[in-house]
Each structure stands twice: as C-alpha cells, then as structure tokens.
Amino acid sequence: MTTYPAKQHFVATAARLGADTGVILVYGSETLIHPDSDTEYEFHQNSNFYYLSGVAEPGFAAAYDIGTRTAILFVPHVSADEAVWIGVPPSLEEYRAAHGFDAAHYTKDISEVLGALKPSVVFTLPENASACNAYSLAPVEKLRAAVHEARVYKDDYEIEVMRRANQISSAAHVTLMREARQGMIETELRGRFVGLVLAQGCSYEAYGSIVAKGRNAAVLHYTKNNMALDDARDVVLVDAGGTFGNYASDITRTWPVGPKFTDNAREIYSIVLDMQKTVIEACAPLKQWEDMHMLAARVAAEGLLRLGILTGDIASIMANHVVGYFMPHGIGHLIGIDTHDVGGYPAGTERINKPGLRYLRARRQMQPRMVFTVEPGLYFVDAILAEAQATPSVAQFIDFDVVKHYRSVGGVRIEDNIVITESGNDNLTSECPKEIADVEALRASAYA
Ligand SMILES: [Mn+2]
Incomplete structure (x- = not known):
C-alpha cells in the first residue's frame, strides 16, 4: 500500500x-x-x-x-x-x-x-x-x-483499502458457505469468520458479527450467536465484515442450513435479491438516497403481492408504508472508517418519521466517491406484525394467514458495499456470491 x-x-x-x-x-x-x-x-x-x-x-x-x-x-x-x-x-x-x-x-x-x-x-x-x-x-x-x-468523499487510497476489506470479507463469507454444516453453533461461524479475516490482514471485525439462524434472523441486531443450526430447512443470516487498514466492510449473506433453500425461503430470498439488484442498478450521482429506499420498498411490495402476503393496490400499499412492517430498517448507510460512517444527515436535514424510513441512516444526494451499503431485507418480526395487525390502515393490506405460512423463514438480508462513480457505481462486494444457484452450489459442497 x-x-x-x-x-x-x-x-x-x-x-x-x-x-x-x-x-x-x-x-x-x-x-x-x-x-x-x-x-x-x-x-x-x-x-x-x-x-x-x-x-x-x-x-x-x-x-x-x-x-x-x-x-x-x-x-x-x-x-x-x-x-x-x-x-x-x-x-x-x-x-x-x-x-x-x-x-x-x-x-x-x-x-x-x-x-x-x-x-x-x-x-x-x-x-x-x-x-x-x-x-x-x-x-x-x-x-x-x-x-x-x-x-464522506473517499479518495483513491481509501477506495482501494475498502476494496481490499471487501475482498477479504467476501472470501471469508464464501468459506462459511462452503464449510458450515447442520449442527454447528452460530458462534462457531463467527469465530471462523474472524479467524479468516485476521489471517488476511484485518485488524478486527468491523462490528459485532450477526450469525442468526431461522427465527433469530428476525432480530435485527441479534448478537447472542449461541444457537445450533439444527434444522436444515432454516436459513442462516450472516452479517459480518472485517476492518482492514482501519476501514470497515459490512456484508450480509443469507443461505440455507441444508444444501438447498426451501420453497418459502427461496421466494422471500428472490424478492430481497430483486430489491437489491434494482437499487444497485439505480445508484448514481444526483439520485437521492431515500428514493433508493422507496425503490426497494416498491420492488418488495410487488413481490409480496405476488406471494399473497400483501393484498390491494400498489399505490395504496406504498402510500401507507406497509413494506416498512417487513423491512423495518433503512436501505443502507455510508461506510468508511466507521461501519455506520459520518455525514449521513448533512446540517439541516431531518429524519422522515415513517415506518422503515425512520431508521434510514442517510438522507442526501449521491455523489461520486461516496461509499454506501445496499442492504434490503424482509423479516417476519412478531412484535412488528402485531403492531401492523392492530393498525387498520395497514392491516387491510396484509393477509396474516399467508404471513403465518412464511413466518419460519425468519428474515433475509443481502448487503453489498458500493462506491458511487461518475457514471453509476462500482460494487466492492462483487466477489461474494448471492445468486441462488451460486449460493446453493457452495452449500452443496459443504455436504459433498
Ligand atoms: Mn450495514
């Protein structure tokens, strides 16, 4: 360097x-x-x-x-x-x-x-x-x-350091997908991840890693990591990144405990992947970050309508922020020396007090050299769904019988780190597979 x-x-x-x-x-x-x-x-x-x-x-x-x-x-x-x-x-x-x-x-x-x-x-x-x-x-x-x-604006040196942080962390995620087997404890995966990134020159994990199987994935910042991957039908959500040269990476992958996703998990995963790819495609200079959040919400609404989890017309679903009950966090945040980096709300910018948008960690126009995470997710959080059920303006758009059918999926999140360029963006996490076929191929090799 x-x-x-x-x-x-x-x-x-x-x-x-x-x-x-x-x-x-x-x-x-x-x-x-x-x-x-x-x-x-x-x-x-x-x-x-x-x-x-x-x-x-x-x-x-x-x-x-x-x-x-x-x-x-x-x-x-x-x-x-x-x-x-x-x-x-x-x-x-x-x-x-x-x-x-x-x-x-x-x-x-x-x-x-x-x-x-x-x-x-x-x-x-x-x-x-x-x-x-x-x-x-x-x-x-x-x-x-x-x-x-x-x-907020990363120079060439910083972008190269962050690219390396992402390469090292991506490789560690791939190793987990290739090695993790039914019966392992969540924290064993964390330990393996940390060992891998330290061995490649990282100084520490960028934040307390989240390894959450099944219903644990419905706890957004689950850090107990003390349960066994006992059910092959579960997915496991791994949100982990190494800090390299004092710059963080923040990557999430969600994959089946067994060699294949169940039909339910695959359907939810497909929607989240679609949300993520649509947003990454759209990230470019002069676009507004909260619009990326709403774009993800729209793709989610279309997907959840297809599954019958949502009912009604999409305009009303969007106007009532119904997706916020399934994606209660923001679409992503600035990242750099800190995982949740500074500068998300420039002086004078207020938060938007709406479900999901409330926790958006940035509200500003994208410019070249900004580095963002793009991390859509869909979750079945009992407490939030109970709140939705008790809110008639929201409950009318949700079929709670269909929700019950998907509840065991827990939660799915997919998170990459991108740098905004003059013409669009550059994905620093491109070496970490997320397509279903690639993820299942890695999972199959764990049982080969
Ligand atoms: Mn993140």
Missing part, C-alpha cells in the same frame, strides 16, 4: 472550513484501562484522527497550518523502560514518511511548535486541548463538521 494521504485529508478538511489561515490541531485516542485492573481495552483510534493521520496507535497528535499548507505529526516519546514492554518504535522520520507528513515532532513539543506558527485561530478536536489555551479557539463543531464532510 502506498503512503497514507494524511496531508491530502487535511487539505480536504481545511477547504471545508472556509479559512485561509489558522491551525488545525487534532489529538488521537489514548490507551484505556479496565477499572481496577491493569488490563487494556482493545485500542480503537478516534476515527476523525485516523482520517487526518493514518495512525492507528495511541498517544499521537497532528497539526496542519492552513496558510503554509504544512502537515505536522506529533509522536509520543517512548522511554527505554517503556520500550521493554512495547518494543522500540519507529523514528520520527520513519513515522513522518509512512504517513505523508511534512514534519514530525514529539508530543511533548506541541506547545513550542504551535508557538512558532503563531496561529490566528486554532481549530481543534476533541475538546479541551490544553496546548492551545493561549490562542483564539474556534468552536469544536466547526472542525467536526468539516472533517465529517471530508470523510
């Missing part, structure tokens, strides 16, 4: 601050210790700081002088005593070169370096940066908004 583009990320951030002078000063995270112990929490770098530095270690800071376009990395000094425990770190010059900075100093010298720059104003994150008390401080919200907006 090439040099981390820290300076370019400062340039992109400064452009959004609308300031010609001043200094940006950002601090990374420190090591955290569990209470009353000497055990460290697993270290996770502050995402804004990672974006601006590419440093995934504790105790660093970084500055950028807007007027002279100078990017400075501040490195914690490691004493000989500390080096016994954590090893001898790279030199200042090695850190500077690896992360694309113009200069590097020790963190103990921040005040002195800042003094030499004589900043007219200091933009800082996070708050309470004691080194800049002597200067005029901009409100932290200014820098936060600028960094968040810059993070």
Whole structure:
C-alpha cells in the first residue's frame, strides 16, 4: 500500500472550513484501562484522527497550518523502560514518511511548535486541548463538521483499502458457505469468520458479527450467536465484515442450513435479491438516497403481492408504508472508517418519521466517491406484525394467514458495499456470491 494521504485529508478538511489561515490541531485516542485492573481495552483510534493521520496507535497528535499548507505529526516519546514492554518504535522520520507528513515532532513539543506558527485561530478536536489555551479557539463543531464532510468523499487510497476489506470479507463469507454444516453453533461461524479475516490482514471485525439462524434472523441486531443450526430447512443470516487498514466492510449473506433453500425461503430470498439488484442498478450521482429506499420498498411490495402476503393496490400499499412492517430498517448507510460512517444527515436535514424510513441512516444526494451499503431485507418480526395487525390502515393490506405460512423463514438480508462513480457505481462486494444457484452450489459442497 502506498503512503497514507494524511496531508491530502487535511487539505480536504481545511477547504471545508472556509479559512485561509489558522491551525488545525487534532489529538488521537489514548490507551484505556479496565477499572481496577491493569488490563487494556482493545485500542480503537478516534476515527476523525485516523482520517487526518493514518495512525492507528495511541498517544499521537497532528497539526496542519492552513496558510503554509504544512502537515505536522506529533509522536509520543517512548522511554527505554517503556520500550521493554512495547518494543522500540519507529523514528520520527520513519513515522513522518509512512504517513505523508511534512514534519514530525514529539508530543511533548506541541506547545513550542504551535508557538512558532503563531496561529490566528486554532481549530481543534476533541475538546479541551490544553496546548492551545493561549490562542483564539474556534468552536469544536466547526472542525467536526468539516472533517465529517471530508470523510464522506473517499479518495483513491481509501477506495482501494475498502476494496481490499471487501475482498477479504467476501472470501471469508464464501468459506462459511462452503464449510458450515447442520449442527454447528452460530458462534462457531463467527469465530471462523474472524479467524479468516485476521489471517488476511484485518485488524478486527468491523462490528459485532450477526450469525442468526431461522427465527433469530428476525432480530435485527441479534448478537447472542449461541444457537445450533439444527434444522436444515432454516436459513442462516450472516452479517459480518472485517476492518482492514482501519476501514470497515459490512456484508450480509443469507443461505440455507441444508444444501438447498426451501420453497418459502427461496421466494422471500428472490424478492430481497430483486430489491437489491434494482437499487444497485439505480445508484448514481444526483439520485437521492431515500428514493433508493422507496425503490426497494416498491420492488418488495410487488413481490409480496405476488406471494399473497400483501393484498390491494400498489399505490395504496406504498402510500401507507406497509413494506416498512417487513423491512423495518433503512436501505443502507455510508461506510468508511466507521461501519455506520459520518455525514449521513448533512446540517439541516431531518429524519422522515415513517415506518422503515425512520431508521434510514442517510438522507442526501449521491455523489461520486461516496461509499454506501445496499442492504434490503424482509423479516417476519412478531412484535412488528402485531403492531401492523392492530393498525387498520395497514392491516387491510396484509393477509396474516399467508404471513403465518412464511413466518419460519425468519428474515433475509443481502448487503453489498458500493462506491458511487461518475457514471453509476462500482460494487466492492462483487466477489461474494448471492445468486441462488451460486449460493446453493457452495452449500452443496459443504455436504459433498
Ligand atoms: Mn450495514
């Protein structure tokens, strides 16, 4: 991988601050210790700081002088005593070169370096940066908004890192489909997934993996993962992704425990696949994200009408947001350093208070270099269906006897990560099969 583009990320951030002078000063995270112990929490770098530095270690800071376009990395000094425990770190010059900075100093010298720059104003994150008390401080919200907006647009370096995160995670999903057998425990699949992505260079799972068989898939953020894949007729929903180079991937596949989908599961899966392919086909610059959600809902409505789960005319079904009772989450979200990345709701944008749309994690126009997940799903959640049944304006469009027939499917979700391009989009998850024939071929090989 090439040099981390820290300076370019400062340039992109400064452009959004609308300031010609001043200094940006950002601090990374420190090591955290569990209470009353000497055990460290697993270290996770502050995402804004990672974006601006590419440093995934504790105790660093970084500055950028807007007027002279100078990017400075501040490195914690490691004493000989500390080096016994954590090893001898790279030199200042090695850190500077690896992360694309113009200069590097020790963190103990921040005040002195800042003094030499004589900043007219200091933009800082996070708050309470004691080194800049002597200067005029901009409100932290200014820098936060600028960094968040810059993070929305991924440069070539970031897109390549995310492509790799998706390749590694896709390969791990394929291995699960090829190896998982009836009787295994959900968490065994999680363990296998995590082992596979770590072995390929990921630093950790991007979020707590969801491995949900049968009815467990109707719990959207099911993370107990403690049940056996005991019934070959069940599907298992695996929502898992590795973090590579501090960038997340977020992939979901749903496949049969046995070698083939049951007829019921195949019908629901086909609708979800149709929803996903239709939306991916439509994702392009200038399109509005909530329109992608409604497009998925329309394809779902048509499919559920065909199965007899819904009845009535499609215009009324759409107007009453009936599909929101079967897909209670949003169609997808921005992804980057964070799985649910920043920038989904630009300043002044409100959430839409309607079933399904309520939890949409982004509401903005698509632009080149944005990376989104596209993750339609259909679920049979008892609590939500009870609510639908008790809501006459919705219940009139649902045949609850037919719903009962499909309830055991639990839930199906298919999730890819796409980057918006000038002409449409590029699917970073293309190496993870989702066509029924491909999925069943992999499942058959698990029992061969
Ligand atoms: Mn997701």
